Amino acid sequence: MISVGIDVSKGKSTVCVLKSYGEIVLSPKDYRHTTTELDVLASKLATYDEEIHVIMEVTGSYHLSIAAHLKKAGYLVYIINPLEMKRYRCQRIRNPKTDRIDAFTIAQYGIDFWYRVPVDRSIDKSRSELKFLGTQYLNFMKSRQDRCLALCNIMDRTLPGIYGKIETFNRNTGRDKLCDFVYDYYHRDCIMKYSEQKFCERYQAWTKKKGYRYRENEARQLYRIAKDSIPTLTATENTKMMVREIVTVLRAVNISIYRILSQMQVLAKQMPEYETVMAMKGAGDSIGPRLIAAIGDPRRFHSEKALIAYAGIDAPPYQSGKFTGTERHMSKRESKIMRKLGFELMDSINKHQANYQEDAVCQYFLKKRAEGKAYRVAMFAAYNKFLRIYHSKVSAVLKEYEAINLWQQHNLF
Numbered sequence: 001m002i003s004v005g006i007d008v009s010k011g012k013s014t015v016c017v018l019k020s021y022g023e024i025v026l027s028p029k030d031y032r033h034t035t036t037e038l039d040v041l042a043s044k045l046a047t048y049d050e051e052i053h054v055i056m057e058v059t060g061s062y063h064l065s066i067a068a069h070l071k072k073a074g075y076l077v078y079i080i081n082p083l084e085m086k087r088y089r090c091q092r093i094r095n096p097k098t099d100r101i102d103a104f105t106i107a108q109y110g111i112d113f114w115y116r117v118p119v120d121r122s123i124d125k126s127r128s129e130l131k132f133l134g135t136q137y138l139n140f141m142k143s144r145q146d147r148c149l150a151l152c153n154i155m156d157r158t159l160p161g162i163y164g165k166i167e168t169f170n171r172n173t174g175r176d177k178l179c180d181f182v183y184d185y186y187h188r189d190c191i192m193k194y195s196e197q198k199f200c201e202r203y204q205a206w207t208k209k210k211g212y213r214y215r216e217n218e219a220r221q222l223y224r225i226a227k228d229s230i231p232t233l234t235a236t237e238n239t240k241m242m243v244r245e246i247v248t249v250l251r252a253v254n255i256s257i258y259r260i261l262s263q264m265q266v267l268a269k270q271m272p273e274y275e276t277v278m279a280m281k282g283a284g285d286s287i288g289p290r291l292i293a294a295i296g297d298p299r300r301f302h303s304e305k306a307l308i309a310y311a312g313i314d315a316p317p318y319q320s321g322k323f324t325g326t327e328r329h330m331s332k333r334e335s336k337i338m339r340k341l342g343f344e345l346m347d348s349i350n351k352h353q354a355n356y357q358e359d360a361v362c363q364y365f366l367k368k369r370a371e372g373k374a375y376r377v378a379m380f381a382a383y384n385k386f387l388r389i390y391h392s393k394v395s396a397v398l399k400e401y402e403a404i405n406l407w408q409q410h411n412l413f
Helices: 035-046 062-072 082-089 099-112 125-158 177-184 188-192 196-210 216-228 237-268 274-278 287-295 304-310 336-351 360-370 375-412
Strands: 002-008 012-019 024-032 052-057 076-080
Touching (some): 002 062, 002 099, 125 177, 125 237, 125 336, 177 196, 177 237, 188 216, 196 216, 274 375, 287 375, 304 375, 336 360, 360 375
Parallel strands (some): 002 052, 052 076
Antiparallel strands (some): 002 012, 012 024
16 A cells, blocks of 8 residues: 655645555655656656555646656546645644645545545546636636726726627627727717717618628617717827727637637537537537536536535535534535536526426426525526436436447457
């Protein structure tokens, strides 16, 4: 029984090796994340005759290179939740912290929980790429929120009231009507130099040129907003430059989001569960591929409850003596991506509930609302049900898919 504790940091890791009962085989030592030094580490581990478990914490992306290298060398690698490791460290009265102490503690954890630590399951290339794209999608969406806020702030000074009155980014087409409009009409004066009728005519020509549908009532509304607005920035070249610079950056981010989502849709179609997921209400072309990316193979969760806990929408029990807590709250642990997807999914179901009357998740949501539950409470209760159904259906599909592949391979030989 050999436990290899690795405290990962950027560019290097501190490694400590223990035998059962805490006997130190290798004192904490640093290894850089290079092929040469990791080969030295792998060779050192190969000299031990006993079963080896390599233990490390999730550290963003820093642990991926050393984990991949050691798995390739044939070692069992176990990836631990940092929160679980933090609680393990806090069992000591004094809690000193250095890389060397952390490596020893991780190795000791591997000894204490030898039979309970989950092995890091390797996933195929397509799933790995899909998960990576899902993370990048979220990063670009955060960037878009920042750029939208910057555009909103400057438009409040050049054309107050316009933000939110024109369609914004469409994920399915990559187009943003608001960006296109304010690029050409960046200031109140750009509209008010025309009469209302003349602006409507120009707006009609503009929508035709840009490929948008013309609505006369929309054009007149924009003119009225401009007429009633009080800008605090003058229509100078500097103002024009700043509006257009923000729009240019926002357009670039929009294009990146569209490309990432398009590629996620391509990869998601290669997954055996794609048709099953897309048939579930609320999981459209945007949400479906991102769900597949975020959850991966649901069988990695030992039960439906484990998937719900991963989404952070579980309500852990609280009981002590004769007291049992009844007002429990969501844990909000683990994946923020899953909770964001939950908001989007249930918002989609709520908006289209007239068409989803036969759907079990929609029925459950409406039932909770009828019981007087707040929208967010009913939403996450229904999302909980959705994940249970997802786990059951997709696990069955993947199990059948693997059985068919195994049968086909058997017949080939």
